[in-house]
Amino acid sequence: MNLLQTAIDAVNLGAIYALAALGVGLIFSVMRLINFAHGELITAVGFTVYALDGQPLVIRLGAGLLAAVVLALLMERTAFRPLRRANPATLLVTSFAVSYLLQHLVVLIFGARPIGVSLLPELSDSVAIGELRLPLLEIVSIAATLALLGGMVFFFRRRPLGIQMRAAAEDFTMARLVGVKANSVIAAAFAISGLLAAFLAFYQVAQSGTISYRMGVDVVLIAFVAAVVGGMGSLAGAALGGLLVGVTSVGLQTFLPAEWRPYRDAFLFGLFIAFLIGRPQGLIFGKAHRERV
């Protein structure tokens, strides 16, 4: 039973990380931008939900979602679009600048201390299924993330815009040469990354009950590791990498000797460094290694 519990935890964290990695990987595949400001989308959701404390849940979640999508589109339009032809290093530095700017904007308005927020307290109960006790939040989160990932698969496989985005992810210049609108595809990628960040933020706030100006930083770091492990430039790879990192993390937490557990992340990142030494291109070979013309 304990093993089943662990497996469910692993799937949950894996799916959460898959969302994070997909959000980061999507932007990387269409414009070779490693967007460190992705974390601030999560922060924006956290503070929106906090500012609307006391309002009906639908409004808080809806506003949080909207905040992430609008902020993502705004970032693209103001910071990254003017630099689209710049080299990846310039883009990377710009994303750091955007990230720090937003973090300190939050500090300016709300201060630097973590703030307690109550979101979805109903989900903090557990349900007993036989001998198994599952936190309600975990069940809802697994259902929501799997539904969202399913929606993503449908979108990328069946919808014209989704297929255009896959084409743009593989070869951006060629996509333009068949008539794919560069601006639309990139804006859509940012909007989707905002949507994914919002779901991540809902889970994180509900689970931890706190927000702070640095709340998005750790998740985004893990998301990058996951995207690299999956194979930068491949969307399926990013999702797979996220799943792998989440499952490994829960596995280490469970099976490491108790006195080693505080150093779990050292083992986690150590494992992935070893993995990347053996397979630097990641799980799925993306097109990251091809020059963008």
Next chain:
Amino acid sequence: MSTLLRVEDLHVSYGSIAALKGVSISIETGEFVAVIGPNGAGKSTLLRTVAGLNTPRQGTVLMNGISIVGRAPERLVADGVSLVPEGRHIFGSLTVEENMRLGATTRTDGKLAVDAGIDRMSELFPILKERFRQRAGLLSGGEQQMLAVARALMAAPKLLLLDEPSLGLAPLIVSALYETIANLRASGLTLLVVEQNIQLALRAADRAYVLDTGRIALSGCSEELRAMPNLHQAYFGAVA
């Protein structure tokens, strides 16, 4: 006949290196024009500039008398200019059918017309029909070139630009490809083809321009150029 494309005094540079130094060409509607010349002459740059990938430093590109300089590549596809770049650049992780349907991205005449286009492509390129659901990356080089052409045709272009379509393909495949190109031409498509294989280009095209180090060195109808005994030595070094 009317002039579909007119390129006037085109200068294009990559940084400080000038690739085109005042190139002027024109193509009538329904014509098949070849651009030949040695490596590094600027042939690809010419096509890329017409397709909107490069911005000229000087000079203009007119389509039906209207300047198209500065238009985005995706806009030019909608305006009827499709480029099949050198190296084919098919979307390897997508299926053959997805590749073809992507070609119709800018079409506004509805799903039925696109489906009819797909049917026409499977007639033109029967090899592709059997592989509709396969990932395009699994196709052979020749099949990938066919797919790249089919994908470009799905946009229903007025002007098709082909960059080195014969490069790296077996002779049998090349003649099949050029047969298809001849059919397209017969159906009224205007073609501008860059080719290193001079004999091939001069057999298929109506007219040709010889591009050498960024300038038009010579132009004329294909028979004329074919009849010139020293064409090879003059522009291509050793006899091919």
